[in-house]
Amino acid sequence: MSAPNSSPPENLKFAIPKKGRLMEKVVEMLKGSGIEFRRQPRLDVALCVGLPITLIFLPAADIAKFVGEGNVDLGITGEDIVKENMVEVDTIMELGFGKCKLCVQAPVTDNITDVESLAGKRIVTSFPDITKQFFQTYDEKLGVTTNINYVSGSVEAACGLGLADAVVDLVETGTTMRAAGLEVVHDILSTQAVLISNPHSEHKDLVAKLQRRIEGYITSRKYVMMMYNISNELFQAAILVTPGKKSPTVTSLEGGKDKAVSALILKKEVSDKMDALHDVGATDILVLELNNSRM
Numbered sequence: 001m002s003a004p005n006s007s008p009p010e011n012l013k014f015a016i017p018k019k020g021r022l023m024e025k026v027v028e029m030l031k032g033s034g035i036e037f038r039r040q041p042r043l044d045v046a047l048c049v050g051l052p053i054t055l056i057f058l059p060a061a062d063i064a065k066f067v068g069e070g071n072v073d074l075g076i077t078g079e080d081i082v083k084e085n086m087v088e089v090d091t092i093m094e095l096g097f098g099k100c101k102l103c104v105q106a107p108v109t110d111n112i113t114d115v116e117s118l119a120g121k122r123i124v125t126s127f128p129d130i131t132k133q134f135f136q137t138y139d140e141k142l143g144v145t146t147n148i149n150y151v152s153g154s155v156e157a158a159c160g161l162g163l164a165d166a167v168v169d170l171v172e173t174g175t176t177m178r179a180a181g182l183e184v185v186h187d188i189l190s191t192q193a194v195l196i197s198n199p200h201s202e203h204k205d206l207v208a209k210l211q212r213r214i215e216g217y218i219t220s221r222k223y224v225m226m227m228y229n230i231s232n233e234l235f236q237a238a239i240l241v242t243p244g245k246k247s248p249t250v251t252s253l254e255g256g257k258d259k260a261v262s263a264l265i266l267k268k269e270v271s272d273k274m275d276a277l278h279d280v281g282a283t284d285i286l287v288l289e290l291n292n293s294r295m
């Protein structure tokens, strides 16, 4: 695989998915993290504004290999792809999107409950190495050879077409699997999108800066700022409800009888926390969206 070499040599090379659901999320995340770029139509390389970074748009399935081999410094792809490629990369952070499971799936009508009974049969997948590794133990135990065939997409069609007895593919909602008349026989692994870097990259400082920016953005998507007033007597009970990410910020209100508290709250807990604060006796409860953060 040759290095993408159309960027200034001193720039950090950052590979991101060129299409699909991961690309949409990554572009949104980079924008929110202040990593702006201008991409010309049909070009797979873009320079970042005000940062010595060249973005390279690549198929998600190729990114782990590019990072592992040092063709690029940094990349975003699925953990499933990192494992399938068996490359040595540093996983800098989990990104909280692209979450799904890699599962062994078989036709519902076959009523297979034990994955071991698929050893020695025909399996179709886009993850041949993980699949091979998974079935190896059963193959050795039973003295058989599972027949694993690679396809790059639409894996679920393989059983219906008579090409496979089972497939190994990703399941998120299960809609694709059910539409193909399949069911999960066994979960192999859980995956999500990750930021990965080449262990020998010369851009450690810039990688650390990008990590801080992305972490700040992720925190600002996960949390809101909750503010309220509470009397001195009820204060201890209230801060048990809102201990904050590190600790709440507390100021005394004019007159000294009440306190104003602000604390970060997980978005998913907002309604429960507001109810609990109301029950404790807090007033003037406000919830503010975060634009960005740096912890």
Ligand SMILES: Nc1ncnc2c1ncn2[C@@H]1O[C@H](COP(=O)(O)OP(=O)(O)OP(=O)(O)O)[C@@H](O)[C@H]1O
Pocket (backbone or CB within 6 Å): 019, 020, 021, 022, 023, 059, 060, 061, 077, 078, 079, 080, 081, 097, 098, 099, 100, 153, 170, 171, 172, 173, 191, 192, 193
């Ligand atoms: N349904 C899904 N839900 C969540 N994450 C997913 C899902 N499908 C794939 N992924 C994650 O995204 C990675 C890339 O898959 P994706 O489908 O986005 O790319 P692609 O197959 O190259 O593109 P496309 O499907 O648009 O042709 C997968 O390896 C996995 O980590």
Ligand SMILES: O=P(O)(O)OC[C@H]1O[C@H](OP(=O)(O)OP(=O)(O)O)[C@H](O)[C@@H]1O
Pocket (backbone or CB within 6 Å): 020, 152, 153, 154, 155, 156, 169, 170, 171, 172, 173, 174, 175, 176, 177
């Ligand atoms: O459980 P679900 O919510 O249905 O999602 C799982 C499906 O999503 C992905 O397919 P994609 O749409 O990317 O098509 P592809 O297989 O052609 O890549 C994956 O390969 C599964 O088929």
Ligand SMILES: [Mg+2]
Pocket (backbone or CB within 6 Å): 020
């Ligand atoms: Mg896909």
